[in-house]
Amino acid sequence: MRDVVGSYPPERVEEITNVPQALLREAASILGNALRVVSSCLQGIYQSMQATAAAVQINNLHLIRGLIGKPGSTVFQMNGQPTAQNTRECGADGELVAFRNWNNERHVEELARLWNVEPAKIPHWGPPTHAMQIFRYVETGSIRLLWILATNPAVSLPELARVRSLLRKKGLFLVAQDAFLSETAALADVVLPAALWGEKTGTFTNADRTVHISLKAVDPPGDARSDLDILLDYARRMDFRDKDGAPFPSFTDARGAFESFRAATRGRPCDYTGISYEKLTGGSGIQWPCDERTGTSRERLYEEGIFPTGAEECALYGHDLETGATITEEEYRARDPGGRARIKAAHWQPPYEEPDSQFPLWLTTGRVVHHWHTRTKTGRVRALNDAAPEAFVQFAPEDASRLGILDGDLVEVESRRGKLRLPACIGDIAPGCAFIPFHYGDRAANELTVTGWDPVSKQPYFKYAAVRARKVKP
Amino acid sequence: MIGLARYLALLESAEKELSAALLAVAERHAREPEIWQTATFFARWSARHATRVKEFRKRFGPGTDKGSRKLGNALFQGVRRDGIGLVRDLHDLSTLAHFVHLGWDASLQAAKALRNRALVDAIGEMGAETDRQMAWLRTAIAAMAAQALAVPPELFSELVASRPKRPSSVPRRMIRESQLRRWIGLFSSVEGP
Numbered sequence: 001m002r003d004v005v006g007s008y009p010p011e012r013v014e015e016i017t018n019v020p021q022a023l024l025r026e027a028a029s030i031l032g033n034a035l036r037v038v039s040s041c042l043q044g045i046y047q048s049m050q051a052t053a054a055a056v057q058i059n060n061l062h063l064i065r066g067l068i069g070k071p072g073s074t075v076f077q078m079n080g081q082p083t084a085q086n087t088r089e090c091g092a093d094g095e096l097v098a099f100r101n102w103n104n105e106r107h108v109e110e111l112a113r114l115w116n117v118e119p120a121k122i123p124h125w126g127p128p129t130h131a132m133q134i135f136r137y138v139e140t141g142s143i144r145l146l147w148i149l150a151t152n153p154a155v156s157l158p159e160l161a162r163v164r165s166l167l168r169k170k171g172l173f174l175v176a177q178d179a180f181l182s183e184t185a186a187l188a189d190v191v192l193p194a195a196l197w198g199e200k201t202g203t204f205t206n207a208d209r210t211v212h213i214s215l216k217a218v219d220p221p222g223d224a225r226s227d228l229d230i231l232l233d234y235a236r237r238m239d240f241r242d243k244d245g246a247p248f249p250s251f252t253d254a255r256g257a258f259e260s261f262r263a264a265t266r267g268r269p270c271d272y273t274g275i276s277y278e279k280l281t282g283g284s285g286i287q288w289p290c291d292e293r294t295g296t297s298r299e300r301l302y303e304e305g306i307f308p309t310g311a312e313e314c315a316l317y318g319h320d321l322e323t324g325a326t327i328t329e330e331e332y333r334a335r336d337p338g339g340r341a342r343i344k345a346a347h348w349q350p351p352y353e354e355p356d357s358q359f360p361l362w363l364t365t366g367r368v369v370h371h372w373h374t375r376t377k378t379g380r381v382r383a384l385n386d387a388a389p390e391a392f393v394q395f396a397p398e399d400a401s402r403l404g405i406l407d408g409d410l411v412e413v414e415s416r417r418g419k420l421r422l423p424a425c426i427g428d429i430a431p432g433c434a435f436i437p438f439h440y441g442d443r444a445a446n447e448l449t450v451t452g453w454d455p456v457s458k459q460p461y462f463k464y465a466a467v468r469a470r471k472v473k474p
Numbered sequence: 475m476i477g478l479a480r481y482l483a484l485l486e487s488a489e490k491e492l493s494a495a496l497l498a499v500a501e502r503h504a505r506e507p508e509i510w511q512t513a514t515f516f517a518r519w520s521a522r523h524a525t526r527v528k529e530f531r532k533r534f535g536p537g538t539d540k541g542s543r544k545l546g547n548a549l550f551q552g553v554r555r556d557g558i559g560l561v562r563d564l565h566d567l568s569t570l571a572h573f574v575h576l577g578w579d580a581s582l583q584a585a586k587a588l589r590n591r592a593l594v595d596a597i598g599e600m601g602a603e604t605d606r607q608m609a610w611l612r613t614a615i616a617a618m619a620a621q622a623l624a625v626p627p628e629l630f631s632e633l634v635a636s637r638p639k640r641p642s643s644v645p646r647r648m649i650r651e652s653q654l655r656r657w658i659g660l661f662s663s664v665e666g667p
């Protein structure tokens with residue numbers, strides 16, 4: 001890390017980032033001297049060029065200063081969606097349950113024992129196939145049935161013209177499972193109506209590891225059923241069986257699913273064995289790890305400076321941050337950190353698309369406070385919709401006056417992939433940049449974004465693309 | 475003249491061969507963003523290695539070896555359309571990268587025997603980058619092989635999906651890469667000195 005960072009003196013960083021040296025030095029002095037630091041980061045980091053490398057540097061700052069695992073000092077690597085922490089823990093992101101390592105045969109065997117299936121039944125021949133790659137397989141035709149649950153790729157994925165043509169593709173059987181007829185569901189061959197959070201029981205875990213129970217308040221309308229019920233119905237109709245011939249999975253409801261997951265967390269970093277539906281229902285949330293022996297949960301992790309990095313314990317052997325190449329088990333074992341944190345650095349790489357004379361502005365996409373994701377729910381709440389009814393494009397005053405654009409003018413924004421007409425909003429943004437919220441399906445920012453993703457996390461690049469803008473008549 | 479001159483010439487042409495092949499594969503599979511991103515990134519590493527090793531080679535005399543060129547010509551044959559074609563391309567790139575890797579191994583021994591500290595250090599740095607290229611190629615093959623080899627293809631979609639990208643959707647850096655490619659010389663037309 002010293003070698004890499006040493007080749008980026010403040011002068012060079014200013015050149016790359018346009019952040020003045022004086023401010024860089026001031027930031028360094030704050031981070032270098034502060035007695036307590038809490039950092040939190042989200043999509044601004046995760047959807048930029050070199051996203052994983054950047055997120056890791058935030059961890060590094062805390063590690064080298066020892067600002068972790070004590071009051072007033074921690075890192076919150078946040079998740080963008082409310083159940084995203086859960087999906088990481090329970091294996092719904094394609095990883096294995098309870099931070100097990102798909103590349104560690106013993107972890108796979110352990111899970112196979114818990115589920116009473118042969119280890120070969122558990123997909124672990126390669127890394128999980130990420131969403132962007134799944135869509136590429138749809139494009140090349142090797143995936144011919146796609147089942148989309150509770151998300152809206154027809155608005156949320158980059159380069160929408162491409163995504164729409166994939167979803168409409170002849171030969172693709174598309175199933176969409178959602179509470180509302182989203183833009184994606186409108187393209188589906190079959191729509192499975194699903195219950196919303198108030199219409200089903202289950203647990204949520206937030207980014208500080210607090211598990212909450214969410215009890216069903218009302219019945220879902222019409223034919224809608226909970227996602228779990230739909231998936232269990234599918235499993236039964238497919239007649240999935242464990243190795244003794246019993247129906248798989250063995251549970252039949254949310255509580256049973258929780259018990260099954262709870263058993264799978266025993267001895268893992270996210271130990272849930274001391275958490276139960278009874279305890280969750282009795283009071284407030286409970287943080288993991290909470291094991292059944294002590295029954296107490298831990299408020300802080302890493303207090304002793306020990307991390308789950310041992311070769312036998314870790315969830316991943318890790319990657320080359322610049323290339324995404326995976327580190328093999330042998331390589332990892334040869335330098336087993338055995339509980340020590342690992343410091344990784346990466347050299348700067350320019351983004352794959354940069355402003356030029358044709359497309360002179362940086363496009364960055366993001367959120368407004370009133371809406372969540374693609375407005376499937378928030379767009380139906382009158383107060384939120386009234387507060388933020390339509391998409392817009394935001395410019396700095398310098399750029400707006402150069403382009404002859406006034407606040408509220410209709411502007412055409414164009415990238416190499418598509419164009420949009422949006423009202424302009426002037427101010428509160430750096431010169432040279434244009435911001436468009438990604439929520440709106442009718443004029444979606446993702447018409448303009450690039451197909452590309454971080455080599456480690458596989459998150460798409462939503463925070464940069466080159467665009468041009470001009471005023472048009474309404 | 476010592477044999478090291480021939481080995482450094484072999485490495486110089488092998489890195490040019492690898493760089494050109496990486497760019498050719500990147501362009502052929504431009505619709506696979508992760509492939510073209512990383513392959514063009516690695517092409518720059520290999521081009522840089524070729525330039526750096528040339529400086530050392532000049533000091534040891536006029537070595538020459540046509541092995542890399544012949545290897546490059548023997549590889550990348552047959553249909554290289556999407557899916558399995560990509561895995562085959564990555565497979566051939568790995569072969570070239572291994573060839574380079576062994577070249578570093580052999581040259582490193584000679585550099586140590588000659589107590590040439592500068593060359594030992596340079597090979598150490600470049601060899602570490604070759605290792606990272608090989609690790610990525612292995613990772614990419616592992617990630618794609620199951621879908622490419624175990625699932626029956628749908629030929630029409632494959633054909634449509636492997637058409638080259640429209641020029642308007644190819645970002646500027648790709649064009650810069652083409653310039654780089656011209657500079658290196660067209661794929662497999664690279665001659666040793």
